[in-house]
Amino acid sequence: MCCIVKSFVKWIISCVCCLIVIAVAILIALYFAIKPKKPSFNVVNVQTVDDRPSLFDISGDNVLPNVGFVLSSYNPNKVEIEYQTNNSLKVLPGSNVTKQSQPLGQAFLNTFSQGAKTQKNVTANWLSANRVDPDVMTVLQANLTNDLIVVTLSGRLQARGVYGGLRSPGVYVDIKCYVGFKPNSSMLASEYTECGVDIPFDQT
16 A cells, blocks of 8 residues: 555656646747847827927926827737836936936826737826926926926836737836927927836846
């Protein structure tokens, strides 16, 4: 009886080991078949969000943004990507402001999905501002006079892959865009549209 039990245990262990090896092989095969790549983002336009005529204004001590940042998103992967809810990007002062870490506000993105190997335009809306430091306000007022506002969009988007009806665990995608726009003429300053994208190793 003891020998039978030992043989059964060995058989179970062998089966488990085989299943683990097969599962690892399948995962490796799927990885090389799909070859996940980082998506890309670029700011391609700016537009007003509500009926106010200007993209950006200052009234007293208040910053009044009305900016829709139009982002061109490209998915280079062989699977669909779903960007989940509650995604937003911090709006930070541009490089000509000393206190760059103080957010001016947040630009909010709606939930969206993107098919494999496709390009899609999505909009991040910035409609409200935080209380702004006096030094930052001085620079913003000077920039507004010169009709050029420079900001950085920075944040972590939640996304997951969709393949054959199956959804992967969520992953974070870090994005940072340097944007310059002309509030009086509602135009993008083309020299300030670069975006960097990264998928951090630490997903906590």
